[in-house]
Amino acid sequence: MNSADGTPAALLEVRDLTASYGPFKAVFGVSFSVPGGRATALLGPNGAGKTTVARAISGLISPERGHIWFNGTDIAGQRAYRIARLGIAHATEGRSVFASLTVEENLSLAFRRNAKRAALAAKLASAYDLFPRLGERRSQLAGTLSGGEQRMLSLARVLVDPPKLLVVDELSLGLAPVIVSEVYEKLALIKTQGTTLLIIEQYVEQALKIADDAVVMNRGEVVYAGPPTTADELASHFLIGS
Numbered sequence: 001m002n003s004a005d006g007t008p009a010a011l012l013e014v015r016d017l018t019a020s021y022g023p024f025k026a027v028f029g030v031s032f033s034v035p036g037g038r039a040t041a042l043l044g045p046n047g048a049g050k051t052t053v054a055r056a057i058s059g060l061i062s063p064e065r066g067h068i069w070f071n072g073t074d075i076a077g078q079r080a081y082r083i084a085r086l087g088i089a090h091a092t093e094g095r096s097v098f099a100s101l102t103v104e105e106n107l108s109l110a111f112r113r114n115a116k117r118a119a120l121a122a123k124l125a126s127a128y129d130l131f132p133r134l135g136e137r138r139s140q141l142a143g144t145l146s147g148g149e150q151r152m153l154s155l156a157r158v159l160v161d162p163p164k165l166l167v168v169d170e171l172s173l174g175l176a177p178v179i180v181s182e183v184y185e186k187l188a189l190i191k192t193q194g195t196t197l198l199i200i201e202q203y204v205e206q207a208l209k210i211a212d213d214a215v216v217m218n219r220g221e222v223v224y225a226g227p228p229t230t231a232d233e234l235a236s237h238f239l240i241g242s
Contacts, residue, residue: 009035010035011070014031014053014067015067016029018063021052026049035212035213037191037194038196039191039198040215041213041214042200042201043207049221051169052220057070057198059075059083059084060092070083070088087164088163088165093170097145097154100141101141103138104139107123107157110158127156127157130186131153131155137149148176162193162194165198166190168197168199171199171201184209188210208228
């Protein structure tokens with residue numbers, strides 16, 4: 001759906017968001033919009049506050065001040081499980097798998113939360129179709145997978161039932177370029193199916209291949225919000241205040 005001026009309507013609106021870890025402020029009055037059905041890249045150097053914003057959106061931390069409007073509802077400060085039920089999934093940085101369980105056990109645990117037993121086989125088949133490598137390793141302990149395979153496993157748990165909004169944090173961290181490209185192809189696929197994406201990434205070139213919009217943060221503040229440009233142009237914003 002578009003707004004009155006023809007621009008895509010925002011599915012997510014972050015307004016004047018301020019958040020801290022104890023006495024240390026991480027973000028200061030952050031505001032930006034994520035239009036529905038599009039991919040927004042949230043970029044910036046280490047320590048810029050990107051992950052803090054993601055955690056506030058998904059309810060992993062409570063902001064001190066500000067609003068987070070999702071589909072017309074202010075979700076700021078709500079519990080994570082309530083936010084997830086509204087249709088937000090957060091693929092956190094790192095691998096987030098149960099190392100002592102097999103690939104199939106990891107997937108089954110995730111799918112059983114939202115599916116009847118009869119649908120489990122179909123969901124497992126969908127996961128293996130998305131990431132054939134996981135199908136080849138379905139009986140392997142997740143802790144023995146490569147870093148890229150563990151990242152695929154953590155993503156498969158949310159991509160089989162695409163949410164309204166998927167927040168992906170540092171997807172390329174520690175992964176080989178070929179794996180990064182493969183996973184980004186899956187993100188592009190679910191975008192065509194209607195999922196809105198907020199992609200937090202330091203690998204600027206890869207993020208901009210899929211992004212329709214870009215937000216750049218530095219030192220806890222937004223320093224650019226608008227159309228995606230080249231990596232070199234966006235990098236100039238990283239230096240503001242440094």
